[in-house]
Amino acid sequence: MPELPEVETVRKSLLNHILNRKIISIDILYPNMIKTDINNFKPSLENAKVIDIQRIGKFLIFIFDNNKVLISHLRMEGKYYYYNENEKNSSHARIVFHLDNNEKMIYDDTRKFGIMEVHNLNDYKNAECLAKLGKEPFDADENYLFNKIHHLKCDIKTAILDQTILTGIGNIYADETLFASKINPFRKANSITLEECKKIIINSRNILNKAILEGGSTVSSYHPENGVDGKFQLLLNAYGRNNLPCKVCSCTMHKGYIGGRGTVYCPHCQNVCLSIGIYGKIASGKSEALKYCSSLGYKVFSCDECVNKLYTLLETKKFVINLFGEASLTPLGGIDKHYIKNQISSSIELKTKLENYLYPLIKEEIKKFINENKEEKLIFIEVPLMFESKFNTLVDYIIGIDASYPTQIKNLLSRGSKTPDLDLKLNQNNQFDKYASKCDYLIHNNSSLEDFHHKLNQVINKILLMR
DNA sequence: CAGTCTACCTGGCGGC
């Protein structure tokens, strides 16, 4: 968990506690974390005195009086505790250093991700883990960063998290830096201008420096030292502020994922796309709404169309034939949607099996669509069973479309239904009335097409104000 | 090779 400011805080704490202390003996409780020859570990460090502790990026460097060097990376949960010799080890002690003052320094690491290496003083900087590091933001300038990233196709956030590009920045300070720089974290690194590189360098330096002054950020009960907390988490503007108002513009902060890392941003300040779900009653005008959004120039995604596409895939055909038999194919070899509709309306089991197969695929397609369009202003995604199939968490806002009974009948007739009344009654899947209150915006489609478009426009304009 | 996914670990938390 610790990033540069937290590691710096740990370094200062270590200096206070173990500078000039001699290591009497060492207990290796988790040998796998030692990445250099384990047989050299104790012989190198026992009876050696700590004469300095340095830091490079997120690495701690212990210098000993026998020309040996211990490199320690805390990764997600590594920490150092100072215990009296008569105390029991902490619950996740991995390496215990017994000191010459009746105390022991415990390396504690719940998740066992941390690593240690022993090297010689004259060549430790050539150790692979250090040699490949990029510059810390303090030593870098915009030209350095620009040259490192202008050819990269990854997201800018991934680039500044890459320790071979900039070292010291982790998930918290990446989000903070991009927020302060008003840069969309989903932007491709190769689209970042020299001017923006300058913002990234300046802002990351300022943020890291302030964080160091506050003793780093303490989140989720991680303590760099017993009972000592950093204070910078109170000053964070992005990290951990999902669904809270932006401290600059008051718009709601949103959360997404970049390279598997949670990423919080302000859609307004950082120009990030908002994804709008369209939900509503059967035959309430969802498709018309989507068509209208598309005509306004926004990118749209329709689940119905997605299913149609999936049905053309060989994989899907195989699955459908397996489930429903050859009768589910039309004479031309395509999937007969009407046949399937009839089958699943009479068998809950078949329906569940089909949905369990299709829904995850649709979900992936929606995720892909959202991710590919992060630099749009707004995108619209029509999901007939938004809440019923738990797709609501995929989108930022949801527009619910309610329709009067006559409107539903009219829409069903216009799409060729011979028995609209029956169709409505048969449809038990859609539970709009139950979920209407969970929609962020509600539109009543009970008048003319112009009126419907007008209402949609009003909602879109409201949403545009938030980004 | 660059880009992407996953493994490495454990514990806490929310949902059922």
Added chain:
DNA sequence: TGCCGCCAGGTAGACT
């Protein structure tokens, strides 16, 4: 109450 899946301040290695 337990059980399940998801999430966590990081990175290396194995893929395509």
